[in-house]
Amino acid sequence: MLFCAVLAGIMVWAMSWGRCPDWASAGGAVLCTLAFGAFALGHRHTHSEFIAFDYYAQQSRLFRFNPGLKTIFLTSLLILCVAADSALTAVVVFLSMALFTVVAGGTRIRVYLSLMTVPAVFILLSGLALVFDFASQPAGVFSLRLLGGYLCVTPAAQAHAFLVTVKALGAVSCLYALSLSTPMNELIGVMRRIHLPAVVIELMYLIYRYIFILLAAYAQIRAAASARLGFAGARNSVRTFGRCCANLLVQSFRRAGACFDAMESRCYEGKLAFLQSPKPVRAAEAAAAGVFFCAVTALAVLTRI
Amino acid sequence: MINQTAERSELLRLDHISYRYETGELALDDVSAAVYAGEKIAVLGNNGAGKSTFFLCCNGVLEPAGGGVFYRGEKIDHHHRRSLVTLRRNVGLVFQDPDNQMIASTVESEISFGPMNLGLEAQEVGARVDRAIACMELENFRSRPPHYLSGGEKKRVSIADILAMEPEIILFDEPAASLDPRNAAMLEQTLQKLSESGMALVVSTHDVDFAWRWADRILVFNEAHIAADGSPESVFANGALLEKAGLRKPQIYAFAEIACMAGEKPLPDRMPKTEQEFEKLIRSLY
Numbered sequence: 001m002l003f004c005a006v007l008a009g010i011m012v013w014a015m016s017w018g019r020c021p022d023w024a025s026a027g028g029a030v031l032c033t034l035a036f037g038a039f040a041l042g043h044r045h046t047h048s049e050f051i052a053f054d055y056y057a058q059q060s061r062l063f064r065f066n067p068g069l070k071t072i073f074l075t076s077l078l079i080l081c082v083a084a085d086s087a088l089t090a091v092v093v094f095l096s097m098a099l100f101t102v103v104a105g106g107t108r109i110r111v112y113l114s115l116m117t118v119p120a121v122f123i124l125l126s127g128l129a130l131v132f133d134f135a136s137q138p139a140g141v142f143s144l145r146l147l148g149g150y151l152c153v154t155p156a157a158q159a160h161a162f163l164v165t166v167k168a169l170g171a172v173s174c175l176y177a178l179s180l181s182t183p184m185n186e187l188i189g190v191m192r193r194i195h196l197p198a199v200v201i202e203l204m205y206l207i208y209r210y211i212f213i214l215l216a217a218y219a220q221i222r223a224a225a226s227a228r229l230g231f232a233g234a235r236n237s238v239r240t241f242g243r244c245c246a247n248l249l250v251q252s253f254r255r256a257g258a259c260f261d262a263m264e265s266r267c268y269e270g271k272l273a274f275l276q277s278p279k280p281v282r283a284a285e286a287a288a289a290g291v292f293f294c295a296v297t298a299l300a301v302l303t304r305i
Numbered sequence: 306m307i308n309q310t311a312e313r314s315e316l317l318r319l320d321h322i323s324y325r326y327e328t329g330e331l332a333l334d335d336v337s338a339a340v341y342a343g344e345k346i347a348v349l350g351n352n353g354a355g356k357s358t359f360f361l362c363c364n365g366v367l368e369p370a371g372g373g374v375f376y377r378g379e380k381i382d383h384h385h386r387r388s389l390v391t392l393r394r395n396v397g398l399v400f401q402d403p404d405n406q407m408i409a410s411t412v413e414s415e416i417s418f419g420p421m422n423l424g425l426e427a428q429e430v431g432a433r434v435d436r437a438i439a440c441m442e443l444e445n446f447r448s449r450p451p452h453y454l455s456g457g458e459k460k461r462v463s464i465a466d467i468l469a470m471e472p473e474i475i476l477f478d479e480p481a482a483s484l485d486p487r488n489a490a491m492l493e494q495t496l497q498k499l500s501e502s503g504m505a506l507v508v509s510t511h512d513v514d515f516a517w518r519w520a521d522r523i524l525v526f527n528e529a530h531i532a533a534d535g536s537p538e539s540v541f542a543n544g545a546l547l548e549k550a551g552l553r554k555p556q557i558y559a560f561a562e563i564a565c566m567a568g569e570k571p572l573p574d575r576m577p578k579t580e581q582e583f584e585k586l587i588r589s590l591y
Contacts, residue, residue, distance in 0.1 A: 054410040055450050183410045209408065212452070258405040265364045265398045266470065267390055267422035274409050275417030275430045 002040045004117045007124040009033030011165070014131045015158050018141025039113060053115075054183040060105040062181035066281040070182055071190045073289040077296065078174035082167055084300035090166040092299060096292075097173035107180050115176065123168045131161035184208060185274045198271050205272055210256060217251050218244065313341040316473055316505060317376055317396060322369035324358050332358040333369065334529040340474055340505050345496075347516035347537075348509040350526030351551045356509040357401070359526065360476045363507075364398040365389050394423055397467035401478040403459035407451045412443055412462055415451050419470040430469075437465040441495070457488030464495065474505040481512060493519065517541060517555035518578050525550050538576060557583055564590055 013029035057063060062070070074097075081093040101107050133140070133152045140154030178187075184205065191201050221244045225231065230240035317340040324333040333355050340346065340363075348356050361367040362374065368383040375381065376395060382388040397419075400406045409415040416437050420430040438444055441461040446454060451462050460480065467475055477496075481489045496519065500506055510516055516523055516537065523540045525533040527550040533540050540546065541558055554562075561577050568590040577583040 055453065058411065058448060058450070185410050185414045255405065258400070258402070259408075261361065261366045262398075262400050262406040263408060263418075265361075265366050265393060265400075266419040266466065267393045268418075269386070269390075269422065271422075273418075273421040274414035275421060275427060275434060276414070 002037055004121050004124070005033050005036030005040055007121060007128070008036050011124050011127055011131070011161075014128070014142075014153055015162050017153060017158075018155065019158070053179055056107055056111060056180050057183040060101075060107055060181045062101075062105040062177075063183075064279060065181070065285060066279045067182045067186040067190050068193060069281050069286060069289060070178060071187070073293065074174045074178040076293060078171050080293070080296060080300060081170040081174065084304070085163070085167075086300050086303040087163045087166050088303050089296060089300040090163070090170040093170040093296060094166060094173045096296075097170070097177045101173075101177045101180050105177075105181055112176070112180075115180075116172070119172045120169070123165055123172070126168075127161045127165040130164055131157050133157055186276060188272055188274070189276050192273070202270060202272055210252070210259075213255055213259070214248065214252050217255065218248050221247055221251070313343060315378070316340050316342055317363060317374070318378075319359075319362065319369075319372065319374055321372035322362055322374065323371045324362060324367055324369050331529050333362065335372070336529075336531050337372075338524060338531060338534060340507060342473065342505055343500070343503055344505045344507075344522055345500050345520050346505075346507045346522045346524060347520035348507060348524045348526065349511070349513065349516055349540075349550065349552055350509075350532075351511075354526035354550075355529045356526050357478055360398055360478050360507075360509065363474075363476055364396050365392040366398075390423070394470055395473045397470055397472035397475045399463050399467050399475060399477045399480060401480075401482055403456075403463035404452070406463045406466060407459070410450050411448050412446045412451050412454075412465075413438070413448060415462060416465050416469045419466055423470065433469045433471065437469040440468055440498075441465040456483055457485065457491070460484060460488065460492065461495075468499075472504070474507065475499065477506065477508040479509050479511070481510060481515070513541075513552055514555045514557070517558060525552070527551075541576075561586055 009029045009032050012032045013025055016025040016028060019025075077093060077097070081090050084090070098112065102109050102112050131153055133154060134146075135143075135150050135152050138150045138152060140152045140157070142153040143150040144152075188201055188205055191204075192198075225240050225244055229236075230243075231237045319336060319338050322333060322336050323331065325331050336355070336359065338359075348359070350356050358367065362369050365374065365381060365383065373380050374392065376392050379388075379391075381392045407415060408418055413434060416434045417430050420433045425433070438447060441464055443458075443461055443465055446458060446462070451459060454462065464475075464477075464480075480492055480496075484492060493515070496506055496508065508520075520537055523533070523535065523537050524531055525540060525546065532550050533543065533546050541554055546552075547554065553559075557578065557580070558576055561583060562572065564587055565572050570590055573586060573589075575582075577586050
């Protein structure tokens with residue numbers, strides 16, 4: 001989390017340097033770091049939040065909407081956000097989907113921000129790689145002598161990095177809007193409706209499920225190891241970590257076997273299916289989704305002209 | 306016992322089956338047993354004696370190397386889909402660790418997994434899920450994720466999973482393991498209820514007191530064999546068998562023996578199973 005705060009600060013600075021007064025750029029970066037940092041300090045990140053995706057989805061006020069409608073709406077919005085190549089559209093999608101999840105869905109903002117940090121770290125890291133160029137001559141708004149060359153920030157790179165970052169954030173916010181309002185078993189129902197091959201659905205679902213089994217198993221192994229002082233000292237920690245991982249592999253094979261036996265004993269034959277409570281599409285909801293999508297499309301078209 | 310079961314119809318029969326693990330270790334060695342309608346069978350035996358493997362063979366998850374599995378007289382072909390489904394829909398298996406059984410993200414959809422696999426209509430699946438939820442008193446947990454429930458609640462969900470498939474036999478692999486006394490008592494009531502509804506129940510356990518109190522037939526596993534198959538009275542009267550299989554006498558049984566010895570009276574024809582019966586015995590002695 002703190003790492004994410006520092007990254008965000010550097011990104012704000014690198015992208016705004018030379019475009020606004022220096023004091024504003026530096027101040028913005030510091031403010032951004034402090035804001036993220038304060039949130040990070042007040043909040044410890046745990047694995048259980050990821051395990052709880054389905055749980056949050058069930059708590060969401062958006063849960064009662066038809067899963068097919070949500071899937072179509074959010075996937076098309078995601079595609080639009082990525083394909084439009086327009087920073088303004090991406091920012092609008094990002095903000096509207098974050099608000100959609102938090103305000104309309106009622107997902108707690110702490111939870112949302114905390115879940116967002118993981119993809120945000122990846123996105124910000126790749127953004128940094130895009131914004132800095134390495135050149136033999138000083139160029140752009142900022143250059144730093146380094147190893148016989150110059151680390152530069154050019155306006156073109158700034159614009160490109162900004163576009164990529166907001167596009168990625170917009171896409172993630174669409175995915176989060178979907179997964180924080182639609183539990184996995186409903187998504188499976190949708191995938192079956194669009195005739196995705198059964199083997200693909202099965203693989204997806206089992207991988208998704210076993211991630212949690214692995215995480216839970218690892219938490220137990222780790223707790224047992226640290227109870228025997230396995231993590232006292234750096235040397236010990238490395239060795240214990242290795243052993244935990246090896247043990248995890250053996251355990252997960254066994255558990256996977258046991259889980260599969262349990263599925264087979266309930267007549268599972270390679271076709272995942274669960275009972276779903278019917279959620280008919282309401283005309284007003286479909287219309288609202290359609291209007292919103294058209295508005296964003298119009299915005300994308302206008303900004304491209 | 307034999308006269309009693311002869312009137313009941315035979316449901317499941319395992320005929321001289323063996324099973325060998327990949328490591329080469331023999332888990333079941335020439336095991337034969339049958340389950341009749343409405344029976345209450347307790348399966349005893351120490352860890353690694355072959356109880357779990359036996360259950361997996363009964364349900365068709367494991368294919369025995371030799372011998373055959375018969376359901377209502379028909380031999381199960383493990384490579385034939387319909388045949389296996391017949392076995393599995395009629396012989397439900399409740400696993401020891403409910404976590405291994407949980408697959409869906411809500412209790413309701415979790416329970417629907419079995420009946421959905423049977424290819425039933427959505428309406429029928431819904432009705433079965435409702436019945437199973439009512440039977441296991443899970444109404445308040447209907448839309449909760451099963452992974453977050455307590456141990457006792459998870460156990461109830463794992464039983465409802467199987468109930469929804471409406472089998473004729475339910476196998477319970479050490480159901481009371483890791484349950485607190487209150488949940489264990491609830492489980493026993495559930496077993497009683499299921500048995501009264503006509504289902505045959507096979508329960509593996511280490512609790513000899515429970516086996517003595519509840520079962521009308523006991524199977525004792527020892528080193529991959531069935532060491533005994535008979536009435537609880539005949540099993541617990543056989544000291545050599547108990548010694549061999551690492552079992553002890555049920556407490557109430559042992560106390561009745563001591564009471565009779567102290568009163569210098571012969572053992573009664575019917576050994577006490579409940580505290581009331583024990584009290585009656587004591588009063589008749591002194």
